[in-house]
Amino acid sequence: MKVFLLNKSLPKWIILLIDQVISSWSFAFSYFLIKQFEFTNILRGHFFIYIGIYCLVSLVTFYTMRLHTGLIRYSSTHDIYRIFTTVLFCSLIYSAIMGFGVMPALNIDSLNIYLVLLVNFFIASGLLIMVRLGAKGLFYFIKRNTSGKKETFLIYGSDGNSILVKDALETSGMGKYIVAGFIDDNPIKVNKDIQQKRVYHVDEIEKLHQRVMIDKLVVMSEDLKSDVRKNIIEKCVELGIKVLTVPPTSQWMSGHLSMNQMQDLKIEDLLQRPPIVIENDRISADLAGKRVLVTGGAGSIGSEIVRQVIHYNPEMVIICDQAETPLHDLQLEIEDEFPNVNLQICMGDIANFNRMYALFNEYMPHIVYHAAAYKHVPMIENNPSEAIMTNILGTKNLADLSLTFDVEKFVMVSTDKAVNPTNIMGASKRIAEIYIQSLNSIRPNDSDDYHEKQPDLPQTKFITTRFGNVLGSNGSVIPRFRSQIEKGGPITVTHPDITRYFMTIPEAVQLVLEAGTMGNGGEIFIFDMGQPVKIVDLAKKMVKLAGMVPDRDIEIVFTGLRPGEKLYEELLNSEEKTIPTHHHKIKISKVRKYKYKKVVVDIKELLTLNKESTDVAVVRKMKAMVPEFRSKNSKYEELDVAN
Known part of the structure; x- marks a missing residue:
C-alpha cells in the first residue's frame, strides 16, 4: 500500500468515478434534506428523474472541466478554485435543463430544485476538497514516515x-x-x-x-x-x-x-561587495561603433571584457588568443547569446609580430584591451624565457602596432605582483608597465628606429590597470580548493599567514572599462581591492560552505611558500603616491618616469639575452631594469646577495 501511494498515481477514470460518486451522493443527500427525509414521498415522486439527469450533467461537466486530470497528491489552492467553478457550472447547466426543458415537459415542480442545488453546491464542493486534501495529507504522512x-x-x-x-x-x-x-x-x-x-x-x-x-x-x-x-x-x-x-x-x-x-x-557569492556603480554613458560613448580588440580574450578576464564590451554596441569585437579550445567555447557562447554581434576570432601568439601585424592590418582596431599574459608565479619562475616572450615582447608588439595603426586607446591589464616584485612574473609585468608608460612621453626623434609609420607625437593613449586576484579565475586558489574538497581533501595552503586581495571577475572588468574611459595616457590605475583575505581562512570557509568541519572532515595542510611567492601582496610601491579620481574605487598611481630611449635599449638587451644566454643572465638583467625586484624563495635570490 505504501509503495503504491508513493510511486503510483490513480488512473484518471478512477478519479472521475470517485468524483461522480461524491457529486451524486451529495445531490441525493441535499434532495433528502430539502424533503426532510420523507423517504416514502421521495420514492413515490420524481427522485430518480432528478438524480439521473444530475448524474449525466455532472459526468459531462466534470469530464469537460478536466477536474480528474490533476495529481491529487499535488492539489493546491488553484485546484480548490477549479472545484468550485466545476460544481457551479454543473449546477447552472442542470438548473437550465430542468427549468427550461424537463420540468415543463413532464409537468413536475413539486421540488424547489434551486434550493437543492444551493445546498448541494456547498456539500459537494466541501467533500471534493476534503478528499483531495486528505489524500494529499496521507501521501505526505506516508512519505515522512517511510523516507x-x-x-x-x-x-x-x-x-x-x-x-x-x-x-x-x-x-x-x-x-x-x-x-x-x-x-x-x-x-x-x-x-x-x-x-x-x-x-x-x-x-x-x-x-x-x-x-x-x-x-x-x-x-x-x-x-x-x-x-x-x-x-x-x-x-x-x-x-x-x-x-x-x-x-x-x-x-x-x-x-x-x-x-x-x-x-x-559559492565562496564568490559570500565575498561579493556592494555592486559597483560605473558611468555607462561615458563607456558607451567610448566603445559604441568602435572596433575593439581583446587579447587573451579566451581567459578569465579577457572573456569577461568581451561579454561586457558587447553591451556597448561596438562595431566589431576581435578576440585574440592562442588557446584553441577556450577560444572555440567562447565563440559558441557569444554566437548563441549575441547572434547579431560582429565577432572576429583570431588565433595567434602575441609574441609573433608578423601575426599581430596581419591582425591589426586587417581589422584596424580603435581600442585594444590587452589581457594576454602568463601569470602562474611558480610556473614562470621555472620558465623565465616564456615570460619574457609573452609578457614583455608580446606587450611591446601590441603597443608598437597600436602606434603604427593609430589605435585610440591601449588598456593593459596588469597585476599587484608588479609592485615590489618578488618573482619573475611580477617583474615581467612591471617591465611591460614601464614600456607602456614610456610610450606616452616619446619625442619626435625618439621613435626613428621604431616602426614604419611615424607620427609626430604618439596618438595612442596608453593606460595601465593594476589589481589583485580575481575570484574563480583560471589558476586561482578557489577552483583548486573546490576540487580538493570534492575529493575529500586535504586542502593545501602554502603558509598559515599568506594573504591576498580578491575581487570578482565582473567587478574587476567593470573597473577596467571605467579606467580605460577616464585615462588620458600614461596613468597606472589601481583598484580598491577591499580588505586582504587570509588564504587559510578562505579555505576554512569553503569547507564550512560544503557542510563540513575544517580539520575534522577536511584536513588543511601547509606546504610551504612556492618559488617566487610572498606572504603579502601590495598595490603600491613605497615610493609611489596616489591621487583620487571621480570614482571612489579607482585611484591613479604616481610612479617615477622612464625615458623611452633607455627603456627600448634595455628591452632589446633583455630580448637578446633571452635568445642567446642563460636564465640567470636574463633574470640579472631584469633586476637591473627593476631595482626593487627582490626574489623570494627562489634560486635567483643569490643575484640579490651579489648586488
Missing part, C-alpha cells in the same frame, strides 16, 4: 517567492525535506504563520538550530548583496548550516522552481 534520512530547511524571506520555494521543497523531496519555517527581519511578519509554517526572526537562528538541527538555509540569489543577509549567511556557515541559493524567478523553468536549480552557495 530515510531527512533534511531540515529554513527559507530566508517570507514573500510569495519564498512560499514557492517551500512548495518546491515539499513536493520534490519525496519526504526527505522538512521545512522548519521562514526567517525574516520584518517585524510585521515575524511570529506569524504562513501555510502552517512559522516566520522566525533572524536572531533566532542559533536557538532554532539547537532545537531542530537545521541542515540548510535557502536564500534567493538576488538577496545576497544585502549586508543583513550576508551576516545571516555568515552565522549559518559558522553554525554548520549549509546555504543554498535559488536563481531569480525570471530564470525558473516555466515559472516553477526545480530542485536542480538550487545550488550550493
